[in-house]
Amino acid sequence: MGGLTTTWLINAGRVALINAVLNTLQNYWAQMVPLVAWDKDTLPKKEGGLGIKKADVWNVATVGKLVNWIYCKAGRLWIKRINDVYIKNQEWHNYSPPTDSTWVWKNICKVKDKLKNGYTDSIWTLSPKGYSIKGGYDWLSPAHVNLDWTVIVWNNWNIPKHSMTTWLRMHEGMNVKSKLVRFGCCADDLCVLCQLQPETVEHLFTTCVYTGRTHLEV
Template sequence: MESYTKLKPFVGISFGMVELNILKSIWSHGIKFVNLKKKGGLGIKDDIIWNKVAVGKLAWWITSKADHLWVKWVNHTYIKNKEWHTYSLPAFSSWYWRKICQVKDTFNEAYQQNLWSETIGNEYSIAKGYEFLRDKGETMNWHNMVWNTWSLPKHGFMAWIYQHKNMNTKDKLYKLGICSDDTCCICGHQTETMDHIFFACDYNKAVIKIVGHGIGVLLPTQNLREWSLRRGGSKIRFELLNAVLNACIYHVWRQRNLSRYELTIDCPRKVASTIVDEMKIRIKGCLMTASPTDKIWL
């Protein structure tokens, strides 16, 4: 629950039961948002692992025979001159001592590999312990598209869900019996899938075309994932164009929800105008970091 609460300032929305159920659904599909952004997560610390590595500090004090009164008391009461790494937990031990011993067993591999020692600068720390336990995972080649300084947080969050292919389109809801049909909420002609909404739907194509004309760049109307990975020009140009695509994903999905739940939808020109205005504000805010060549381009 604490991890869900941390998302509130991140995406700029308050989380009620509906939103928490959405995040739980994302987690159930194998998407771990408590992971590094480049690993496909949201850059949020895993509370369970963090608690373990915090307790690991106590286990490290015992290992390194730190000069603490508590360590001396533990050695006198529990360990009694036994080897700490091979220490066996007594049958009737207190709750907190069982937890410390469990964490000690978790870190035994690191102790044996001598990842930490008593030498200065190589001692155990919570940061090092977290790095040892966290899920290393695979680096996602799209993380630079989703998370960059030009994208608004709400745009990046929606693009993150898009890259994980976890949007609740009507083709999925229809199979679950949640809706009566699977036709697109916007055009009403074809089956509503992610590929249709963002690649094939005439509404999305019109929005992207108008936005591209507004910023003077030819944007793709299909295969956004492959296009976003192409690195052409400077870093700022790459990030700005990806930020524009993130904004298109966010606003097209928002119009889809308006069409479904409120039976209303804005014209493509109005949506495109909103996207261009948002990008102009972001450009003004980030212009100081641009090179002279990029400033002319911008």
């Protein structure tokens, strides 16, 4: 018997799969990067983030694929049904759903309204290849300034652990004692390595005599 696929699962099984896998992945990343604001975590790496997708925006971009099929009048039975029952002779670009429409249809129309400025004459004008989920996501996400230091942090020569540590350092996200003492997590803020100065990010990376000596020995 071949490998298990979602086509073999009943709806209850699919719900269990979502709870067991997708929610677990979301919880994992949410716990891995609590030291830096989530708005920064979800930025592209070149803009100082970790490149984690925003689930709500990605969901809109995914539904945008359905919106695009309606724009293109794709040869699918459900699109023909929608045109016959809902849209009829109206223009899809400016269409508004009736108040008694289903929840699903109303939300598809809401996504259409969010994406409509990207269309001209039923054509997605932001890419010569037409609409894509990634393209829709990028368009819905506001652009920020590219940061020079990201090239040093994220490259093929760095060890991932070192890249993550440097990224946290750039965002002042490291749990040094000078930060922890303010939350009552430790009694003093002295550096655990040299016991001479307060433990700050700048101290650990630049002025600590212990880390400086260790670096020279290596």
